[in-house]
Every structure is written in structure tokens, then in C-alpha cells.
Amino acid sequence: MRLFWLLNLASGFLILATLLPLWRREVWWVRGWDFPRLQLAWLAGVLLLLQIALLDITSTLGLGLIFATAACLGYQLWWIFPYTPLARREVLSSDTCDERNSLAMLTANVLTTNRQAARFLALVDEMSPDIVVTLESDAWWQDQLDALEPRYPHTLKCPLDNLYGMHVYSRLPLHDAQVDYLVEKDVPSMHAMVELRSKQYVRVHFLHPAPPSPTENEASSERDAELIMVAKSLDGYRKPVVVTGDLNDVAWSETTRLFRKISGLLDPRVGRGMYNTYHAGLPLVRWPLDHLFHSEHFTVRSLRRLAPFGSDHFALYGKLVLDSRYVGEQDGLESDKDDEAWAEEKLAQENVDPSDVPVPRV
Known part of the structure; x- marks a missing residue:
């Protein structure tokens, strides 16, 4: 009984x-x-x-x-x-090693209280990405990360002690790079135009909106509005784009799907795996919080979840290749009228406008 x-x-x-x-x-x-x-x-x-x-x-x-x-x-x-690998891949695997048109990015929520910076810097040395993006990085982390500057001279820095600090270190030139606060006054985002070795340009957005939780925002409206603002700013944009960061939302949520529908960006995990990046310390409680989305201009050379380095997140590494041969052959999610209406509703809740999203230029 x-x-x-x-x-x-x-x-x-x-x-x-x-x-x-x-x-x-x-x-x-x-x-x-x-x-x-x-x-x-x-x-x-x-x-x-x-x-x-x-x-x-x-x-x-x-x-x-x-x-x-x-x-x-x-x-x-x-x-x-x-x-899962059983599904059809949304993004094709690259069949070229064209370094001039490649863009390798390492995105990591380093955890503000984590003091194992040497392990993280060792990961950067091992993977040698073109761009390093850190979330939750405060002034202490900035002091450690500045060791990268001789190799990564192009930087954006916003050290904060509220769990929303953010840093970008790039070996590729960053044009019109700026820090902005799209929805909440203490939650930054970063925006720039990256110049590849081939002199091609890629628009990039680095995001870390606050999650819905009993200790932070009681609702998801702030997070959702930031994602939809960026998505709407990309609607109709026909040049290469990459969006990465800890979005505090899982890949399979309705909100992330709405972001993909409105923006037109692709998810390289589809058909490859979940790449669960959180929680690094709890194997039974993991889901994909850290993301790498991109436009149809790219194929995927490599996508990896990296070894733990003391944070509650794993770092996510992705190497993309700009390849115009496949534009129009890679299909993501498509929006309909209901999606558009829902997106507008989310923007109205926070009284924000997609035109406020910085559009980096060269």
C-alpha cells in the first residue's frame, strides 16, 4: 500500500x-x-x-x-x-580548415567567488580561442585575466561585484565595441564588430541577463525582454552574426526558441548534443545554460564543453567557419504571427525598444 x-x-x-x-x-x-x-x-x-x-x-x-x-x-x-545526436543537424560541419575565415570563441561563467583562475587560464592556453568571454568576472578576475592582454590586446571590460561583471579579450580587432545596459541598470551586455583575418566582419553580442529566481528576479520578464530585444534588432539583418553568453535559459525553452525564431539564428547543438554547462559540480542536475548562436553564414568546425575549472559552469568552446557556400541551405526555426505578437508582448512588459540595442559598425 x-x-x-x-x-x-x-x-x-x-x-x-x-x-x-x-x-x-x-x-x-x-x-x-x-x-x-x-x-x-x-x-x-x-x-x-x-x-x-x-x-x-x-x-x-x-x-x-x-x-x-x-x-x-x-x-x-x-x-x-x-x-541529441539522433536529430538532424541544424548546422553543417565545416569541411575546411580556413583559418582566415574562422572564429573560435571560449565563453565561460567563471563564478565570482571562484579563485582558481590559473585553471581557467590553462584552458585558454590549451584551446587558444580567438575571443575569450567571461561572465561573473569582478575586479579580482580582471586582474587575473589581464595576463591575456599580450596575446589578446583588444578588450572590453566591465568588472562588477554583483555577479554580472563581463569581460572580452580578443586577438582579433574589435570595432565600435561598447558596453550597454539594455533592460536592467546593473546588468551589462557587450556589442562589437569582429574583424576576421580575411578582413571579413562579424557582428557579435555578448549577453548575460538575470535569471528568474527567488533570490534575483522573481519573474523572467527582464531576461526575456533582453533576449527579444537583441533578436528583434537582428530581424532582417543579412550579414554574419554571433550571439554568445550565459543566457540563464535552457536551449529547449519556449523563450530561447522564440529568440531563435525572431532572430533567425541557428543553434549548432541541434543534432550534436546538449552540451550541458551547468551545474559543473552536480552531475545529476545539469542543463545547457551557456549558448553560442550564429547566422547561416557559418558552419561548425568544433563544439566542445571543456574541463571543469572551479566554477559552477563548464566553459563552452566553439569554432565557426565563415562559408558563403551554405547560405540558404541551413534552416533554423521560423516565426509566425503568434510568435511576433508574443515577442512584442514581452518587450512591452519591460517598456524596451529593440532600437536601443547597439548596432556595431565599421
């Missing part, structure tokens, strides 16, 4: 956790259930096996629980399937 009630309780929890994100309320205790879809899928799978083995499948209640659990499993798998 106790096992029966435990199965009922677990099934009720699973059904509630699956249904809550369908409610478009932006409060943290609703939006938080966008994150653990992989974990909920595992829970549904285990529960389904136990129910089939232990419940009376001839009873209405037993059969109903099995059906509900199977539906939850299928629904969660629908969201995460694109981020």
Missing part, C-alpha cells in the same frame, strides 16, 4: 512539473520547470517501468496513471530530442 501511494505521489509530481511550463506565467516557480526536462524524462521512464510492473493494469486508475506517465515522457522527450 505504501509503495502504491509513493507511485501515485511521484506521478502527481511528474504531471504537475510537466504541465506547469504550459502556463505562460513568468514567475520563477513556473519558468523554473523549463530547465530539468532531461531529469523529468528520466523520472518518467523509471516511473513507467515501475507502474507497468507493480500496478493493476486492468484497473482504470492503474491504466490512467500509466497513460499519463507515458504522455509526460513523450512530451519531455519532444523538447530534448533535437539536442
Whole structure:
């Protein structure tokens, strides 16, 4: 009898956790259930096996629980399937080693309280990216990161002690580089035009919006507005673009999908894997929070989650190759009228305008 009630309780929890994100309320205790879809899928799978083995499948209640659990499993798998190697790749793999048109980026939330900078700098040495992007980097981290300047002379620095400091170190020239505060006065973003070795230019945006949580923003509206502002600023832009950072949103959430639909950017993880970058210290509680999106002008040479370095995030490394041969052959998500209306609603909630997003120029 106790096992029966435990199965009922677990099934009720699973059904509630699956249904809550369908409610478009932006409060943290609703939006938080966008994150653990992989974990909920595992829970549904285990529960389904136990129910089939232990419940009376001839009873209405037993059969109903099995059906509900199977539906939850299928629904969660629908969201995460694109981020498995079984799905079709959204971005083609590069068949060239054209260094003149390549752009390698290492993005890492270093964790402000983490003091293992030497391990992080060793990762930079190992991967030798063209651009290093750090989030949560304060003045102490800036002192450590400045050791990169002889090799990465082009920089943007915004040291903060509120968990939203941000730094960019680049060996490639950064044109019209600037720091801006798109939605919240203490949450910066960075924007620039990167000049590749081939003299081609790539528009880049580095983001780290605040998450919905009981300790920060109670709702996701600020995060969502920042993502949609940038997405709308890219709508109709037909030149190479890269957006990277810790977006405090998972790859499979409705908001991230909306960002991709409005911006037209591609996700190189689709068909390759989840690349779960958070939480580095808790293997059973991981999801993809750090992102690398790009326009159809690029193919992927390499995409890797790097070794831990003391932060609660893993660093994400991506090497893209600018290749005009495949423009028009790589398809992402497309928006419809409902998406456009939802995007406008999110902007109106925070009273922000996409025209306020810096458009770097050369």
C-alpha cells in the first residue's frame, strides 16, 4: 500500500512539473520547470517501468496513471530530442580548415567567488580561442585575466561585484565595441564588430541577463525582454552574426526558441548534443545554460564543453567557419504571427525598444 501511494505521489509530481511550463506565467516557480526536462524524462521512464510492473493494469486508475506517465515522457522527450545526436543537424560541419575565415570563441561563467583562475587560464592556453568571454568576472578576475592582454590586446571590460561583471579579450580587432545596459541598470551586455583575418566582419553580442529566481528576479520578464530585444534588432539583418553568453535559459525553452525564431539564428547543438554547462559540480542536475548562436553564414568546425575549472559552469568552446557556400541551405526555426505578437508582448512588459540595442559598425 505504501509503495502504491509513493507511485501515485511521484506521478502527481511528474504531471504537475510537466504541465506547469504550459502556463505562460513568468514567475520563477513556473519558468523554473523549463530547465530539468532531461531529469523529468528520466523520472518518467523509471516511473513507467515501475507502474507497468507493480500496478493493476486492468484497473482504470492503474491504466490512467500509466497513460499519463507515458504522455509526460513523450512530451519531455519532444523538447530534448533535437539536442541529441539522433536529430538532424541544424548546422553543417565545416569541411575546411580556413583559418582566415574562422572564429573560435571560449565563453565561460567563471563564478565570482571562484579563485582558481590559473585553471581557467590553462584552458585558454590549451584551446587558444580567438575571443575569450567571461561572465561573473569582478575586479579580482580582471586582474587575473589581464595576463591575456599580450596575446589578446583588444578588450572590453566591465568588472562588477554583483555577479554580472563581463569581460572580452580578443586577438582579433574589435570595432565600435561598447558596453550597454539594455533592460536592467546593473546588468551589462557587450556589442562589437569582429574583424576576421580575411578582413571579413562579424557582428557579435555578448549577453548575460538575470535569471528568474527567488533570490534575483522573481519573474523572467527582464531576461526575456533582453533576449527579444537583441533578436528583434537582428530581424532582417543579412550579414554574419554571433550571439554568445550565459543566457540563464535552457536551449529547449519556449523563450530561447522564440529568440531563435525572431532572430533567425541557428543553434549548432541541434543534432550534436546538449552540451550541458551547468551545474559543473552536480552531475545529476545539469542543463545547457551557456549558448553560442550564429547566422547561416557559418558552419561548425568544433563544439566542445571543456574541463571543469572551479566554477559552477563548464566553459563552452566553439569554432565557426565563415562559408558563403551554405547560405540558404541551413534552416533554423521560423516565426509566425503568434510568435511576433508574443515577442512584442514581452518587450512591452519591460517598456524596451529593440532600437536601443547597439548596432556595431565599421
